[in-house]
Amino acid sequence: GAGVSQSPSNKVTEKGKDVELRCDPISGHTALYWYRQSLGQGLEFLIYFQGNSAPDKSGLPSDRFSAERTGGSVSTLTIQRTQQEDSAVYLCASSPKPQLAVGPGGTQYFGPGTRLLVL
Amino acid sequence: LAKTTQPISMDSYEGQEVNITCSHNNIATNDYITWYQQFPSQGPRFIIQGYKTKVTNEVASLFIPADRKSSTLSLPRVSLSDTAVYYCLVASGNTPLVFGKGTRLSVIA
Numbered sequence: 001g002a003g004v005s006q007s008p009s010n011k012v013t014e015k016g017k018d019v020e021l022r023c024d025p026i027s028g029h030t031a032l033y034w035y036r037q038s039l040g041q042g043l044e045f046l047i048y049f050q051g052n053s054a055p056d057k058s059g060l061p062s063d064r065f066s067a068e069r070t071g072g073s074v075s076t077l078t079i080q081r082t083q084q085e086d087s088a089v090y091l092c093a094s095s096p097k098p099q100l101a102v103g104p105g106g107t108q109y110f111g112p113g114t115r116l117l118v119l
Numbered sequence: 120l121a122k123t124t125q126p127i128s129m130d131s132y133e134g135q136e137v138n139i140t141c142s143h144n145n146i147a148t149n150d151y152i153t154w155y156q157q158f159p160s161q162g163p164r165f166i167i168q169g170y171k172t173k174v175t176n177e178v179a180s181l182f183i184p185a186d187r188k189s190s191t192l193s194l195p196r197v198s199l200s201d202t203a204v205y206y207c208l209v210a211s212g213n214t215p216l217v218f219g220k221g222t223r224l225s226v227i228a
Contacts, residue, residue: 004162033215033216035218040220041220042206042218042219042220042221043163043206043216043218044218045215045216045217045218048214048215056215059215091162091163093162107153107165107168108163108165108216109165110161110162110163110164111162112160112161112162113160113161113162
């Protein structure tokens, strides 16, 4: 079946402009995550959606970053007034129905990412 | 969330067995140990997950000692296509994962 898809695959923008990144999770997956990966670095958690619960925004680096998830499916990550340090690969992942707190960590399925370059 | 420590990089020749060890001294009772693989220009991909002792699948084996403060990912007979970054994580339930810098494995012909 189809995996996680993200668009655009590449985005070049000018400093100060707003950008929107889209994620289409695997159908039926209730959990959706956004991560950021700078060159040569590990992944940095940004935000987490689980069903209809309030999202966990604890990883967002500033108030310029926001995300929505409409209808429990597609998600959009918005970066306002982009800065050069926002340049990175933005990865989206989804995971099936939540498991009990005592149990395996939910396997996350990642999309190919969006490569953002802020000039 | 438990912090993990793993080597920054490793080199291996084709056909050899590669063992990557990860330390997670403050792992919680509910935490599972999961390894992901990331190729250049791709998102991470789940490899294997375990709680204790040994787990084996078609890709790798995972060895976890009784105290669970470390784990070892074993890749049998690596090939050039196994060149990637390997991440060790500990977590429970459906929680955001904390990725470190991982171990960059380079397989040499």
